[in-house]
Amino acid sequence: MDRFIPYGHQSIEEDDIRAVVETLRSDFLTQGPKVKEFEELLASYCGAKYAVTFSSGTAALHGAYFAAGVGDGDELITSPLTFLATANAALYLGAKPAFVDIEPDTGNIDAGLIESVVTGKTKVIAPVHFAGHPAEMERIAGVAKNHNLIVIEDACHALGAKYKNTTIGDCKYSAMAVFSFHPVKSITTGEGGAVLTNSKEYYERLVVFRQHGVTKADDAFVNKDENAGQWYYQMQHLGYNYRLTDIQCALGISQLKKLDKFIRGRKRVADSYNRAFKDNSFFDLPVEKDGVESAWHLYAIRLKDAYKSSKKKIFEELRLRQLGVQVHYIPVHLQPYYQQLGYSRDLCPRVKDFYERQISIPIYPAITDEDIEYVINNILDVLKHS
């Protein structure tokens, strides 16, 4: 095998390249028509009223938390089995993440444990749809309603996923849903992200936050100075430059057309692995619960007890065989920065156990049948000899 097979990879085709080049030849490289067009297509794909693009999924999380009014001293509930940004974006605003343990099979936040960490300062619940498998949104929305909390989905893994006849991003069970368009995600714009919402108020706050906190005279929601002319702009909040460019949005538009095909491609890989690894004695397979269609961002295997202590060796051997396996994730609260903030190492024992067993194996739409077979044979061979 002369080629490294990564755990995830973008699919860029000639039409994507043409779309980007056309934009490079146009009048607008940024803040032009492609941004609006991509946002409208995203909102329509998901079935939400509004989509606001951001320069990354991280910036989009920051924007969503800001729009929800998260600020100094507030608390935001999430699980530590996630990329750092879910929690970091709360810290950006002076808020404090409160970590809740996961369901041992899906890796998603355990909705039954959320109430135990709600305090008078809790403002937001931010469930992560781990590996593209939607969290228990109906139950989470129920807890949020009982305690008057705002639900913001970190849906960075889950563009294209379905939950109980709803599409992730339609915000049926949440105030906002956040996506990332990093190359390993469902579709890519290089770097990029978006927030979906049905609320006009959140939409307006998101737009302003992304452009330095500034509104223009022609914005419908500006509070205009009566002596001001067309030059007028007004800064009402401390915002950022978090815009996505037209070049990137042109790529996003082209990619979005292929999203359903990409998800089918990922499902095909998952089905092959599910068949090949059925009833194996080395590791547990990812689950797909009734009423849910995963976006299959990751294919996460979990080593059984007898193999758990050999994970480092197994991982190294797989890498030697050119398999780009990865681990998702080192629990956020165990990171030195969070340790220094005072989070106990004993929080969320199921997350720690999941981390100790978990390995992500290659899954992406363009992986060939030959590579899938290579992955399967080598994983079984390495484990047989462990």
Ligand SMILES: *Cc1c(COP(=O)(O)O)cnc(C)c1O
């Ligand atoms: C990718 C990702 C993010 C951040 O997205 P970027 O576009 O890389 O900033 C946040 N949360 C989760 C769960 C992610 O997977």
